[in-house]
Amino acid sequence: MAFKWQQTKFPGVRYREHLSRKHGVKRDCYFSIYYRVDKKTREEGLGWSSQGWSAQRAAEVLAELKQNQRISDGPQTLEEKRQIEQDRRAALEEAKKKAARDNLTFGQLAEKYLEWAMGNKKSWRDDRHRYLLHLKPTLAEKPIREITPFLLEKLKRELLGKKKFLKKGQKRGEDQFLSSATVKHCLVLVRQMINKAGTWGLYDGHNPIKKIKLPSTTNNRRLRVLSHEEAGILLSELLVSSPQVHDQCLLSMHCGLRFGEIAKLALVDLDFTLGIIQVRDPKGESRQAYMTEEIKTMLLQRKPTRPAGLVFPSRCGGRQASVSKAYDRAVGRLGFNHGIKDHRDKVVFHTLRHTFASWLAIQGTPILTIKELMGHKSIEMTMRYAHLIPDQKHHAIREMINSFAISRDTASASNMVTKL
Numbered sequence: 191m192a193f194k195w196q197q198t199k200f201p202g203v204r205y206r207e208h209l210s211r212k213h214g215v216k217r218d219c220y221f222s223i224y225y226r227v228d229k230k231t232r233e234e235g236l237g238w239s240s241q242g243w244s245a246q247r248a249a250e251v252l253a254e255l256k257q258n259q260r261i262s263d264g265p266q267t268l269e270e271k272r273q274i275e276q277d278r279r280a281a282l283e284e285a286k287k288k289a290a291r292d293n294l295t296f297g298q299l300a301e302k303y304l305e306w307a308m309g310n311k312k313s314w315r316d317d318r319h320r321y322l323l324h325l326k327p328t329l330a331e332k333p334i335r336e337i338t339p340f341l342l343e344k345l346k347r348e349l350l351g352k353k354k355f356l357k358k359g360q361k362r363g364e365d366q367f368l369s370s371a372t373v374k375h376c377l378v379l380v381r382q383m384i385n386k387a388g389t390w391g392l393y394d395g396h397n398p399i400k401k402i403k404l405p406s407t408t409n410n411r412r413l414r415v416l417s418h419e420e421a422g423i424l425l426s427e428l429l430v431s432s433p434q435v436h437d438q439c440l441l442s443m444h445c446g447l448r449f450g451e452i453a454k455l456a457l458v459d460l461d462f463t464l465g466i467i468q469v470r471d472p473k474g475e476s477r478q479a480y481m482t483e484e485i486k487t488m489l490l491q492r493k494p495t496r497p498a499g500l501v502f503p504s505r506c507g508g509r510q511a512s513v514s515k516a517y518d519r520a521v522g523r524l525g526f527n528h529g530i531k532d533h534r535d536k537v538v539f540h541t542l543r544h545t546f547a548s549w550l551a552i553q554g555t556p557i558l559t560i561k562e563l564m565g566h567k568s569i570e571m572t573m574r575y576a577h578l579i580p581d582q583k584h585h586a587i588r589e590m591i592n593s594f595a596i597s598r599d600t601a602s603a604s605n606m607v608t609k610l
Contacts, residue, residue, distance in 0.1 A: 200249035213240040221245065223252040227259070227267055234268040291393055296337060296383070297330030299392065303383045317379055324349055324368075324376045334384060334393050339401040342380065349373040350405065369533075370405040377404055414535050415548040416443075420526070424537075427524060432516035437488050438502055439517070442542035445479040446564050449539050453510040455501045457494040462486060469565065477565040513539045551578035 193206040202225050208218040221243045224233035236251065237243040251268070258264035265271035300321050307314035328345050329337065352368050380399050387393035416424065421443060428436035438452050447455075451469050459468040465481040481489065492501050504510045517539055521527060526537040543564075550560050557579065561572040 198245040198249075200245055200252075202252050203245050203248045205245065208238075211240075213238070219243075221248045223248055223255075223268065225252060225256065232267060236268075291391075292335055293333055294387070294392055295330065296332050296334055297326065299334060299383055299387050300326070300330070302390070302392075303386055306386070316375070320372075320376050320379050324352070324372075325380065329380070334387060335395055337380075337384075337398055339398045342377065342398055342402050346373060346377060346402065346405065349376060374405045377402060414537055414541050414544070416537070416541060416545045421545065423524060424520065424526075427520045428516070431520055432514060434502060435514050435516045435520075437492065438513075439539075439542055440488060441485060442539070443546055444482045444485045446543050446546035447479060448543060449510075449513050452502060453500075456497070457499050457501070458497040460489055460493075460501075462490065477562070479563070547572075547575050548578055551575040552580075554580050 195204045195206050197204050202223055205219045205221045211218045219239045222233055222235045224231060236248050255266060259266045265274055304318050307317050349368055350373050377399060384397045425436055428439060441447055441452055454470050465486060467479040469477050469479050521537050530536050547560055547564055557572055557576055560575060561569055566572045
């Protein structure tokens with residue numbers, strides 16, 4: 191059955207009843223108004239009584255529109271009135287968003303960023319550590335719009351002069367300050383966070399980090415390389431004091447593995463037939479390392495019983511979190527770091543991987559081969575070893591001059607024969 195419009199006691203206001211739905215004890219009613227605009231009759235619906243509309247309220251809206259027509263001011267139709275209200279709400283919403291952008295603190299952004307990083311970045315733990323330890327104390331409460339280049343320069347100076355948190359039993363020395371590389375990573379993290387805020391629509395200003403000169407990390411490269419004799423002495427010392435650490439050091443020296451890669455090494459990663467180690471790099475993509483005979487013999491002796499079994503499990507059977515202290519004690523007994531202040535000259539576990547690459551370079555291994563064996567992401571990381579590769583420049587020039595001399599002598603001899 192079709193609905194039927196019914197008039198109210200208010201001129202220009204009528205309603206119709208819903209066929210089944212009720213509002214209270216009465217049927218739900220839909221109200222509309224009709225009036226003339228530019229000599230034409232116009233009718234516009236308002237809404238249901240269940241939505242708060244009534245004949246009285248409809249009459250008040252109609253009276254407002256007629257009053258606006260008389261004084262030629264304000265919305266003269268319900269459509270105009272609704273559009274103005276919609277624009278007002280949109281403006282209020284935009285104002286709220288702008289206020290949220292203007293007042294967004296670095297700490298609030300960091301919370302969103304770290305949540306995103308957990309699902310999108312392999313290095314999210316490093317980001318969280320750098321934020322909590324180095325950035326949060328200074329920046330967390332600051333609105334992003336108040337983070338200026340001046341503030342970041344001040345933060346950079348403070349971080350470069352900040353002392354590290356020492357591990358238990360570690361002595362404080364002159365080299366216990368944050369490295370330039372660590373400070374650079376912190377500032378890069380600030381840049382990434384603010385850029386991501388712009389991408390997410392949380393911030394529409396400029397990134398202040400663009401005006402900051404990042405610390406140079408050139409001087410942070412490790413310099414210490416073990417000689418063959420020193421490497422032999424260290425391995426002999428460890429073989430007596432800690433066979434497991436000895437084997438880990440041997441693996442790093444022969445294959446260039448990081449400690450994190452060694453700690454993750456499982457039986458499933460070892461191919462004894464081809465002599466290949468599948469290295470699951472904690473910093474990025476996996477790569478292959480190659481077993482020497484000594485390494486193959488050692489790994490066969492340590493071969494786990496299960497495919498997922500670790501080659502070097504911790505005492506609890508899980509993965510080792512850090513290098514055993516037996517390594518530092520052996521280095522200490524041998525006096526390798528005695529009197530050394532510059533951390534780049536100290537013998538640490540990573541020195542073994544650095545030694546592996548240096549030995550390759552010294553024997554003339556092509557730089558690209560070293561890059562692949564080390565698992566470097568860029569050639570720039572490998573170029574630090576380029577100066578150790580035997581100099582081919584003099585040889586190339588000598589060959590060129592010798593070829594030129596031979597050609598010149600041949601030409602001279604031909605000339606003499608022609609003249610004769």
